Amino acid sequence: MNVIEVAGDLYLLLAALGLCISVQYADLPILGQSAFVAVGGFGTLQLAQHGFPLGLAVPLSVLMACLGGFLLELGAVRLHGASLALATWGLAWLVAAVLAAFPSVSGGSQGLTHETPVRFVSHWLGVAVTITPTAHLVIAAVLCGIVLLALHRLDRGPVGLDLAAVRAGPALAASLGVRVGARRRGVLAATAALGALGGAGSALLLGTVAPTDVSPLLAVQLLIAVLLAGSLRPWGVVGGFAVIAALPHVADAIATAAGAPPQRVRGAVTACLLVLALVLRGVLRRFNVGVRLLGLAAGDDRDVAVDERAPARPTTLVQAQGVRVAYGAVNALDGIDLELRSGEVHALVGPNGSGKSTLLRVLAGAVRPDSGRVEVTANPTAADVARTPQQTVLLSGLTPLAQAAVGARASMSVTFAGLRHLVATPSSAPYARALASRARQQLAVVGLRHRAVANPAVLGAGEQRLLQVARAAATGANVILLDEPAAGTSASERTLLADAIHAYAGNGAAVCIVEHDMRFVRQVSDRMTVLDAGRVLASGDPETVRRDARVRRAYLGDEDLTR
Amino acid sequence: MTGAVALQAVVTGVSIGVVYGLVGLGFTLIYRLTRVYAFAHGDVVVGAVFVSVLAVIGSTPVARAPSIPTSVGLAVIAPVAGAVLSASTYLLAVRPYLGGVGTTSGEAVGWVAGGIAAGLAIREGLGLAFTQQAYAVPDPLHLSALKASGVVTLTGGATVPVRTFGVLAIGVVVAVVAHEVVERGRIGLALRATSDDAEAAALLGVPIERVVLVAFLVAGLVAGIAGLLAAPAPGRSLSVDAGVILGLKGVTAALLGGLGSVRGVLVGGVVLGIVEQFTVAWSHLGAAYVDVVPLAILVVVIAVRPEGLRRRVPEPVL
Numbered sequence: 107m108n109v110i111e112v113a114g115d116l117y118l119l120l121a122a123l124g125l126c127i128s129v130q131y132a133d134l135p136i137l138g139q140s141a142f143v144a145v146g147g148f149g150t151l152q153l154a155q156h157g158f159p160l161g162l163a164v165p166l167s168v169l170m171a172c173l174g175g176f177l178l179e180l181g182a183v184r185l186h187g188a189s190l191a192l193a194t195w196g197l198a199w200l201v202a203a204v205l206a207a208f209p210s211v212s213g214g215s216q217g218l219t220h221e222t223p224v225r226f227v228s229h230w231l232g233v234a235v236t237i238t239p240t241a242h243l244v245i246a247a248v249l250c251g252i253v254l255l256a257l258h259r260l261d262r263g264p265v266g267l268d269l270a271a272v273r274a275g276p277a278l279a280a281s282l283g284v285r286v287g288a289r290r291r292g293v294l295a296a297t298a299a300l301g302a303l304g305g306a307g308s309a310l311l312l313g314t315v316a317p318t319d320v321s322p323l324l325a326v327q328l329l330i331a332v333l334l335a336g337s338l339r340p341w342g343v344v345g346g347f348a349v350i351a352a353l354p355h356v357a358d359a360i361a362t363a364a365g366a367p368p369q370r371v372r373g374a375v376t377a378c379l380l381v382l383a384l385v386l387r388g389v390l391r392r393f394n395v396g397v398r399l400l401g402l403a404a405g406d407d408r409d410v411a412v413d414e415r416a417p418a419r420p421t422t423l424v425q426a427q428g429v430r431v432a433y434g435a436v437n438a439l440d441g442i443d444l445e446l447r448s449g450e451v452h453a454l455v456g457p458n459g460s461g462k463s464t465l466l467r468v469l470a471g472a473v474r475p476d477s478g479r480v481e482v483t484a485n486p487t488a489a490d491v492a493r494t495p496q497q498t499v500l501l502s503g504l505t506p507l508a509q510a511a512v513g514a515r516a517s518m519s520v521t522f523a524g525l526r527h528l529v530a531t532p533s534s535a536p537y538a539r540a541l542a543s544r545a546r547q548q549l550a551v552v553g554l555r556h557r558a559v560a561n562p563a564v565l566g567a568g569e570q571r572l573l574q575v576a577r578a579a580a581t582g583a584n585v586i587l588l589d590e591p592a593a594g595t596s597a598s599e600r601t602l603l604a605d606a607i608h609a610y611a612g613n614g615a616a617v618c619i620v621e622h623d624m625r626f627v628r629q630v631s632d633r634m635t636v637l638d639a640g641r642v643l644a645s646g647d648p649e650t651v652r653r654d655a656r657v658r659r660a661y662l663g664d665e666d667l668t669r
Numbered sequence: 670m671t672g673a674v675a676l677q678a679v680v681t682g683v684s685i686g687v688v689y690g691l692v693g694l695g696f697t698l699i700y701r702l703t704r705v706y707a708f709a710h711g712d713v714v715v716g717a718v719f720v721s722v723l724a725v726i727g728s729t730p731v732a733r734a735p736s737i738p739t740s741v742g743l744a745v746i747a748p749v750a751g752a753v754l755s756a757s758t759y760l761l762a763v764r765p766y767l768g769g770v771g772t773t774s775g776e777a778v779g780w781v782a783g784g785i786a787a788g789l790a791i792r793e794g795l796g797l798a799f800t801q802q803a804y805a806v807p808d809p810l811h812l813s814a815l816k817a818s819g820v821v822t823l824t825g826g827a828t829v830p831v832r833t834f835g836v837l838a839i840g841v842v843v844a845v846v847a848h849e850v851v852e853r854g855r856i857g858l859a860l861r862a863t864s865d866d867a868e869a870a871a872l873l874g875v876p877i878e879r880v881v882l883v884a885f886l887v888a889g890l891v892a893g894i895a896g897l898l899a900a901p902a903p904g905r906s907l908s909v910d911a912g913v914i915l916g917l918k919g920v921t922a923a924l925l926g927g928l929g930s931v932r933g934v935l936v937g938g939v940v941l942g943i944v945e946q947f948t949v950a951w952s953h954l955g956a957a958y959v960d961v962v963p964l965a966i967l968v969v970v971i972a973v974r975p976e977g978l979r980r981r982v983p984e985p986v987l
Contacts, residue, residue: 135778137785181972187777189975192706193968195785196917200964203914207957322913326785333782366797373793380786384766384779 109239110311115351116246117307118143118324122331122347123253123340124300129332130339131261132293133273135187138194140325141201142298145171146305147315148211151218160226160310168302175298179291198322205317217316224310242311249307250344253300256528257340263527263538264520265289267512270501277472278499283489283516283581327353327376333383336390337503346383353379421448421483423585423616424469424491429478431464431640438464439475440640446585446616451607453627453648454620456637462620463496465637466587469618488517488582494574496589496620500562506573507558510545510580517582518544548580549573551609553602568595572603579610586610588619592626604630628652673825678946680823684833686942687840690935691895692919693926694847695755695888697934700923701864702884703767708784709758709791710892711916716791717751717893718806718900719799719909724750728798732805732901734814743809748893754791755889756882762787788912796909803908808901810835836898843894848931850887860884914960918945921967928977941966 121143128134149167154160181193205212212218227234237245260266268289271279276286309315331350335342353375361371424446431439439461446452446469454462467473468480470493482490492513501509518541520526526534549555552572557565565573575591588607592600600623607630611617621627627634628648635645636657644654651657692714699707707713722730725742735743766779812835813819820828851857862870863880871877899915900907918941926937941963948954948962970977 129778135781137781178972181975186975188704188706188781189971191777191781192708192920193971193975195708196920196964196967196971199913199917200961200968203960203964207961323789326789329782333778367800370793370796370800373789373796377786377789377793380782380789381762384782384786387779388765 109243113239113243113246113311114308115347116243116250117304117311118328118351119250119304119331119344119347120246120253120307121301121304122328122343122350123250123257124297124304125328126332126335126340126343127257127293127300128297129329130335130337130343131257131269131273132290133187134290134293135191136194136294136297137191137325137329138196138198138201138322139297139301139328140320140322141194141197142171142174142301143305143308143324144201144205144315144320145174145298146302146307147309147320148205148218148305149302150306151220151309151315152211154220155218159228160224161228164303164306164310167306168299171298171302172295175294175296176291178298179287179294195322195325198325202317202321205320212317215317217314217319218309219314220310222311222313224313237310239311242307246307246311249303254340254344260524260528261339263524263534264515264541265524265527267504267508267515268524269293270504270508271512274499274501278495281470281472281493281495282513282577283492283519283583284512323373323376326380330376330379330383333380333387336387349379422446423448423483424618425479425481426465426469427479429465429468429475429480431461431468431473431475437640439468441478442637442640442642444469444635444642444645446618448584448614448616449611450632451611451617451619451630453631453634454618454637455622455624455627455634456643459639460637461640462637463589466493466589466618466620469493469585470587482585485582485584488519488584490583491585491587492516492578492581492583493587494578494589494591496593498567498570498574498594500565500570500573502562504562505559506549506554506562506565506576507542507545509562509573510548510576511541513577513580514541514544514548514582517580545580548576551579552576552606553599568599571595572599572606575603575606579606579615584615586615586617588617590620590622592621592623600626671825673823673827674950675947676823676825677827677829678950679943680829681833682943682946683939684837684840684942685899685945686922686939687837687844687935688895688899688938689915689918689922689941690926690938691840691843691891691898692915693922693934693938694844694919694931695892696916696919697923697926697928697931698851698860698884698888700928702860702867702881703763705763705767705780706784706920707755707758707763707888707916708781709762709788709916710755710888710919711914712788712791712912713751713754713758713889714892714896714899714915714919715907715909715912716754716795717747717889718896718907719795720750720754721747721893721897722804722806723795723798726807728800730804730807732807734811735807735809739807740809740811743807744897747809747897748890751891751893751896752886752889755885755892758784758787758791759882759885788916792909792912799909803906803911805906806900808832809897810839810901812836830902832902839894840898843891844931844935847887847891851931856883914964917967918963921963921970924967924970924974924977926977933977 121139125136125139128136146167149170150163153163153166224237225234226237268284271282271284272286272289279286305320327350331346332343334346334349354372357372357375358368361368422445426442426444429439429442442465454465456462464473468475470491484490501512520537523537546555546558549558552575554569554572554576557569571591571594575588579586591603595603607617631648633646634648634651636643636651644651644657692710696707696710699705721743724746725739762783763780766783812832813830815835816831819831821831821834822828851860859875859880862875863877867877922938922941923934925940926933945959945963948958949956
């Protein structure tokens with residue numbers, strides 16, 4: 107191993123770390139990192155050949171890659187998991203095809219060249235710096251170190267909270283007020299930028315870049331490095347990358363021993379490593395190795411009173427009129443009118459398949475009605491609507507306190523909170539404390555204060571339901587939609603839940619719950635709407651509705667609701 | 670571009686497009702049943718051809734018209750090899766990472782990487798035996814022998830190899846048979862039931878595991894035939910590495926056709942083939958763009974309409 111090899115590997119590690127941001131932090135399977143490395147390498151040398159000073163060529167090519175990342179995000183809005191992988195795999199091959207087709211861009215199979223060692227000359231500053239391989243080594247190592255530390259720190263700040271929600275699913279993240287699009291844009295731009303930076307550095311170090319250096323095989327190898335890191339992000343990537351760096355040496359040794367073509371053996375070894383990475387991933391998961399709970403760093407344990415909003419006089423916060431939703435030939439909702447008022451708990455009941463959950467999704471804006479209108483009064487200080495899904499979705503790897511803090515972020519949004527945390531501005535520590543304090547407060551409302559730093563996996567089913575409610579309420583939304591919050595809860599947990607729901611309404615929120623437990627519904631609700639086959643069967647105060655003969659026939663088979 | 674050249678581009682494009690359609694057909698079939706993108710499918714196509722060559726001729730084929738036994742051997746072994754490669758890819762590289770048949774649960778990165786590893790393994794494994802850059806593959810179907818001159822003169826004076834028409838005819842027949850199998854009959858019913866709702870189909874007694882395996886086998890079979898149609902074109906040679914691009918062109922055909930029906934994917938393939946041939950024939954672009962344009966179409970289409978141009982598959986909602 108000489109200095110040049112190590113420095114080159116460190117530049118590629120930079121690209122691997124960039125890929126890690128997308129794959130490990132945001133759960134975006136990117137298979138086209140080689141494309142961004144190519145933009146960096148070829149972009150820099152092309153610009154240099156066209157007379158741009160290197161000090162400008164490198165940032166410009168990185169910027170170009172960033173732009174590519176942004177464009178990718180435009181598509182990624184609609185791309186789910188595998189289709190993003192397919193799109194980026196296509197991108198990697200597209201770039202390879204372009205490089206093969208246009209020798210004017212790629213310099214043919216020999217690639218582009220540049221004199222080494224690179225000299226940065228600035229007449230303006232009156233300096234000329236020669237970057238020797240040793241200097242490259244230092245620069246690459248410092249860059250890798252900075253990225254590793256930054257990732258380590260970002261993960262423990264507001265960005266880490268947001269990304270944990272994004273990993274659990276874009277729909278869930280959006281329901282907690284996380285700006286999913288902005289986060290993904292940032293992630294993809296960072297991935298692209300680091301890929302391009304690695305490509306540019308490597309091209310300047312070697313004084314050459316050829317199409318074979320940035321083939322889609324590189325994208326696969328970088329992905330292996332990231333997968334080998336398992337859940338040990340970001341430090342595990344260094345280990346994963348060490349394996350990839352050793353790959354050519356091992357493959358060439360095998361090739362020499364077996365008398366086989368080295369390129370082929372490299373490909374075959376890459377395939378084996380990819381399989382190995384997948385197997386290891388499964389094994390690590392089974393033994394739960396390396397699962398680290400993300401807590402909140404700062405925060406004193408002072409009791410903070412539940413924020414008391416002045417109970418305003420009941421105003422209509424949500425007005426739905428004539429809402430229709432069809433799934434194929436089935437009318438899930440067939441002309442629904444509904445009104446949610448502040449300070450009121452509104453229960454939606456009805457047999458399975460009557461459209462309750464669909465209605466909640468429509469009210470939350472997650473499903474667009476085929477016809478009809480939903481008007482939601484805007485909330486100037488926080489999210490408009492928060493919703494808990496029907497099935498429990500936990501944010502894996504986050505303590506209950508951190509999970510509530512994800513929601514709390516929506517009510518305490520600060521511009522560039524992630525960046526401020528990264529460089530530790532004076533406001534970042536108080537912000538973290540305030541976040542933790544509000545999260546703790548919301549856990550207290552549902553009686554989970556004592557579980558603040560537990561492993562979420564050991565929470566009981568009922569506690570997980572309560573946590574989910576606290577997380578949604580922490581967003582500070584005016585309208586809180588809860589889909590079967592009492593499912594799987596014990597009697598004592600139902601009491602806690604009822605108290606919490608009353609507290610939310612007492613603070614002026616409009617709460618809407620879907621629930622099958624009639625006693626619980628009677629206990630908490632001020633109004634009740636019965637749905638049947640997508641229509642409103644009856645609506646009004648619970649006592650009146652309960653006596654409605656049609657309701658009893660449709661829903662309860664003449665059973666007494668008060669029992 | 671003269672009318673004769675345009676006509677030549679259309680005829681050649683339709684013929685190549687039918688092959689893309691057959692590759693895309695396997696991809697569509699697999700996608701409909703499992704919601705899995707078959708990343709290794711292109712390598713299955715090329716792999717099938719080289720496996721049959723290796724089995725019948727050895728690792729140094731020449732572009733001479735093969736003898737009758739050799740031809741039969743190639744024509745039989747290539748589809749079988751395709752089916753075996755496709756099914757092994759499913760069993761070894763895809764299935765372990767699926768949450769269950771018909772669901773996209775389970776981790777996408779697992780089966781995506783599995784598929785890529787399988788493709789890489791097929792490619793590099795064969796690359797160890799076939800060490801040259803590319804090979805002229807003999808034509809077991811003897812399609813050039815349909816006419817003594819080997820070419821057909823079109824109106825306007827441009828010529829097209831007679832083999833082109835043979836490829837077109839066989840491709841359409843295979844597609845029609847595949848369409849009948851997928852859309853009608855007992856197997857078709859089971860396939861469609863599984864693709865609509867795997868869980869419900871399983872509860873109704875459809876052996877969904879076997880259905881999915883059959884789909885991969887059929888996809889591989891068709892892939893082998895597509896390989897035999899595409900590979901031995903006169904004046905062209907096949908590289909062991911050609912699979913990925915061919916597979917991605919098949920994906921493009923499938924997406925253009927809407928990831929839905931057999932008919933759609935065939936139309937998508939033909940459209941792609943014609944676009945590609947016009948790109949090559951048009952003086953402003955030319956042969957350099959033969960892979961660039963289809964891949965660009967793929968990236969744009971998938972970014973704009975990931976579910977394909979026609980059908981909308983409902984996304985799961987929370």
